[in-house]
Amino acid sequence: MNYRVLYFASLRDRAGMDAEQINSLATDARGLYHELRARHGFTLGEERLRVAINGAFAPWGQTLHEGDEVVFIPPVSGG
Secondary structure: EEEEEEEEEHHEEEEOOOOEEEEEOOEHHHHHHHHHHHHOOOOOOHHOOOEEOOOOOOOOOOOOOOOOOOEEOOOOOOO
């Protein structure tokens, strides 16, 4: 299936882009993140990230559908 993935903060820096179209066999956010982690060398584990699907926070095991937009949100600091 095809997904649009958005990257923020440290994930964007590591991937070298802020978004990409992914053709993946993953059926949930967990599987998709594992593929992306291997592809881009992400070091953050799931426990350090939030996931959003189509603009809403979602559990890692939520089923993905063709064309979904997935965002993995790392911790950020600010002030």
